[in-house]
Amino acid sequence: MLSKPKGTIDVKGSDALLYEYVSNLVNTIMASYNYEYIRTPIFESSELFHRSVGESSDIVKKETYDFLDKGNRNMTLRPEGTAGVVRSFIEDKEYALPDVKKYYYNGTMYRYERPQTGRLREFTQFGVEVLGSNDPLVDAEVISLQYKILEALHIDNLQVNINTLGDAESRNNYRDALVKYIEPHLDELCEDCKERFKTNPLRILDCKVDADSEVLKNAPKTIDYLTNDAKVRFDTVLKYLDLLEIDYEVNPKIVRGLDYYDHTVFEVVSLDNNETRQSVLGAGGRYNKLIKELDGPESYGMGFACGIDRIINILKEMDLYKNIKREVDCYVMYVSEEEKLYALDLIQSLRLNGVICETDYLNKGLKGQFKQADRLNAKYLIILNNEDLQKGLVNVKDNVTKEEEKIDISEVVEYIIGNL
RNA sequence: GCGGAAUUGGUGAAGUGGUUAACACGCCGGAUUGUGGCUCCGGUAUGCAAGAGUUCGAUCCUCUUAUUCCGCCCCA
Numbered sequence: 001m002l003s004k005p006k007g008t009i010d011v012k013g014s015d016a017l018l019y020e021y022v023s024n025l026v027n028t029i030m031a032s033y034n035y036e037y038i039r040t041p042i043f044e045s046s047e048l049f050h051r052s053v054g055e056s057s058d059i060v061k062k063e064t065y066d067f068l069d070k071g072n073r074n075m076t077l078r079p080e081g082t083a084g085v086v087r088s089f090i091e092d093k094e095y096a097l098p099d100v101k102k103y104y105y106n107g108t109m110y111r112y113e114r115p116q117t118g119r120l121r122e123f124t125q126f127g128v129e130v131l132g133s134n135d136p137l138v139d140a141e142v143i144s145l146q147y148k149i150l151e152a153l154h155i156d157n158l159q160v161n162i163n164t165l166g167d168a169e170s171r172n173n174y175r176d177a178l179v180k181y182i183e184p185h186l187d188e189l190c191e192d193c194k195e196r197f198k199t200n201p202l203r204i205l206d207c208k209v210d211a212d213s214e215v216l217k218n219a220p221k222t223i224d225y226l227t228n229d230a231k232v233r234f235d236t237v238l239k240y241l242d243l244l245e246i247d248y249e250v251n252p253k254i255v256r257g258l259d260y261y262d263h264t265v266f267e268v269v270s271l272d273n274n275e276t277r278q279s280v281l282g283a284g285g286r287y288n289k290l291i292k293e294l295d296g297p298e299s300y301g302m303g304f305a306c307g308i309d310r311i312i313n314i315l316k317e318m319d320l321y322k323n324i325k326r327e328v329d330c331y332v333m334y335v336s337e338e339e340k341l342y343a344l345d346l347i348q349s350l351r352l353n354g355v356i357c358e359t360d361y362l363n364k365g366l367k368g369q370f371k372q373a374d375r376l377n378a379k380y381l382i383i384l385n386n387e388d389l390q391k392g393l394v395n396v397k398d399n400v401t402k403e404e405e406k407i408d409i410s411e412v413v414e415y416i417i418g419n420l
Numbered sequence: 421g422c423g424g425a426a427u428u429g430g431u432g433a434a435g436u437g438g439u440u441a442a443c444a445c446g447c448c449g450g451a452u453u454g455u456g457g458c459u460c461c462g463g464u465a466u467g468c469a470a471g472a473g474u475u476c477g478a479u480c481c482u483c484u485u486a487u488u489c490c491g492c493c494c495c496a
Contacts, residue, residue, distance in 0.1 A: 006487070058494050062421070080496085109496080117489070118496080125496060192493065203494090258495095267496090280496060300474080307496030335454060368448085370456030383455065397455080404455085 005114070007121030009309075016024035017324050018312050018404050019124070023106055026126050029104075029149050033141070035104040035128055040084030043067075045119030046074040046267065051293060052083035054259025056199050063111040077110035080258070081305055083294075085129045096378065098105035100132040106308075116211065118310045125286070127305035131291070134300040136233055139264045139286060146268055146304045147246050153316055155281075157271040160248040162238075163204075165222060166230035168289065175201060185215040202255040221252045224349065230263065237264055256283065260290040264302070270314060282306030328418055329356040331378035331399075333369045339384040342409070346382065346394075349413050355420070370396050373399065380416055 004010060011019055021206050030037070046066055053060050065077035078084055086104050088094075106126035113119060128145060132136050143160060150158055165171050179201050189204065196203045205219065212233060226234070241248055248266075256265045265285035285302025291299040315321045330350055334343040343359060350357040358376055360369045366383075373381055381397040383404075388394060394412055397404040398419075407415050 003487075063494080105450090111495080113494075114492095115488080119494095123496070127496090173433065192484085195493095256495095284495065304495060309496065366454050367452090367456055371447095381455090385454070395455085 002284070005121070007115035007119075009120060009122075014324055015312065015316075017326065018315055018321060019308065021321075022308055022311055022315075023126075023326070024148060025152055026104070026106060029145070029152065030104045030128070031101070033145055035102045035145075038085055038088065038103040038105050039107065040081075040088055040105070041078070042110075043075045043077050044084055044087065046076040048083050048087055048294070049076050049079060052086065052260055052290060053080065057259055059111065063113055065112055070410075079111045080109055081105050081107070081125055081127045082129055082260070082290075082301075082303055084299060085303075086287075086290055086294055086296075087130070089129075089131050090291060090294055093210040095132060095291070095297055095299045097132075100130060100138075102128065102130050104128045118307070118313055120309055124303045124308040126308060126340075127282075127303055129301060129303035131301050132299055133302075134288065136236040136240060138300075138302050139237045140244060140246075141250075142284065142302050142304055143241060143266055144244045146248050146284070146306055149306070150268060150270075150281060153311065153315065154318070154320055155270055155311070158247065158268060159271055160241075160246055160266055160268050161251040161254050162241075162248050162264065162266040163222060163250060163252055163254040164226065164230065164234040164237075164264055165277045165285075166226040166234075167262060170222075170226045170230045171262060174220065174222050177220045177225060178202070178204075181220055182215070188213060188215050205253045205255055222255075223252060233263065256285060260287040260293065261285040262288055265353070268304075268306075280307075281310055325377065327356070328358045328373075328378040330358070330380045330382060330420055331356065331369070331373035331376060332359045332382045332384070333366060333373070334360070334384045336386060337364060338386060339389065340387055342384055342394075346384075346409075346412065350416060353413055353417055355413070355416055379420070382412065382416075 009015075011416050027037075046064070047341055048062060050060055054135050059079050067075050067077075069075050079369040084107065089103075104126065105128075107126070108122050108124050110122055112121060115121060121164070127157060128142060130142060143162070147158060147160060166174065179197075180198060182189075182201065182204065186197060189197075193204045193207050205216065207216070215397050223231075237329065238248070238250070254267060256267075265283075267280050267283035269279045270281055271279070282304050284302070286300075286302045288300045291297065332343045332347050332350075334340045347357050347359055358378065360374075361370075362373065364372070370381075378399055381399050383395040383397060385395070388406060389409070392409050393406040394409050395404055396412065396415060
């Protein structure tokens with residue numbers, strides 16, 4: 001038996017409707033913020049991700065889908081969306097344009113991970129990237145945009161956890177201080193933290209095992225190592241968020257795992273999402289260094305990415321979305337071959353007029369067709385029979401009131417449209 | 421990459437080392453000679469994730485593999 005690859009899903013049925021619903025909502029809201037849709041390749045040169053996401057990050061070290069194409073080029077299935085968008089921005093020299101570029105994307109990403117609920121190898125994210133402005137206004141807008149989308153889906157108990165890493169100077173100062181502080185206490189930390197100490201010391205801060213240890217409680221805080229400019233900048237972001245009425249909590253432990261972040265970093269969680277599950281719905285931050293890192297000029301970037309699959313998991317448990325299904329306007333019933341000809345013609349006319357129309361494809365009896373019509377929640381039934389057709393009439397039954405009337409066949413389409 | 425649990429039909433599931441794998445929903449057919457949704461009757465897994473082993477005999481025991489779920493790592 002052939003089956004789908006590990007960590008992938010088939011999206012169909014009510015799931016597909018939910019994905020469609022979320023995507024449509026994203027499109028609508030993005031439009032009102034005037035973000036442009038961008039679609040970048042699903043595979044890019046491996047080098048792009050090594051240089052953007054970072055050689056030392058776990059994503060690149062052990063989670064990418066790499067392959068050699070037939071021209072012996074090293075390719076990687078995109079593990080995240082930012083790198084491709086930034087690459088495109090640089091490649092097309094959009095930094096030279098007079099305006100800020102505001103992009104949003106919505107597509108599949110690939111990471112070779114151990115799958116769990118809310119963690120797939122092929123997963124779907126939407127996200128935004130704002131390129132070319134360092135104004136704290138952008139930080140606040142990006143965070144609020146993500147927040148407002150989740151809010152529009154009626155996901156409750158949202159919380160934004162926010163922190164700042166500061167500029168390069170702040171970040172380096174802090175890193176040095178942290179390393180100096182941790183080193184003598186290294187033996188008191190867990191095995192994973194000893195490894196992190198070598199690869200990415202900042203990540204020790206959000207270790208769950210050592211979270212309650214005295215060592216971490218007394219560790220230096222990023223906020224104390226900010227340059228004055230970086231601090232003022234962060235305070236400004238928070239002020240704007242207050243103004244936009246976004247619930248946030250400054251959490252000095254948020255550091256993020258991708259190497260390209262500086263200044264603002266944040267994540268949005270849903271607190272009542274069955275607690276143990278993957279509760280981070282989206283995350284992002286500012287990445288001013290990244291553009292130069294990828295051979296662009298000095299520029300600025302800020303964005304977020306949001307996991308649609310996780311959103312869908314939450315929506316599926318909400319009463320609001322329990323009965324989502326496509327409703328059929330009209331079900332056309334026939335039995336004989338002659339009636340079928342009328343049916344075919346009528347169905348086409350209805351469909352071309354925008355009526356969602358279904359019929360029988362299995363030569364079922366009338367009883368079976370009634371059953372199918374009910375399964376489809378058809379609002380109207382059109383029952384064809386030879387006797388009436390010869391008089392130019394068809395039976396139209398309102399499937400809610402159960403009232404039935406005979407309508408002139410030339411007026412059926414208008415009648416249905418008029419009643420929908 | 422590491423640790424743990426699970427896997428029975430279209431679905432929810434019960435069950436046992438030994439002839440026909442319960443029950444329910446769904447679906448199909450009939451009672452109802454072309455207007456159903458109620459009721460009644462009948463049908464619906466040559467099969468218990470896949471493969472190998474133990475056994476006279478395994479869905480049930482053992483091993484391997486796969487997948488799913490949970491925890492860790494990490495992350496959306």
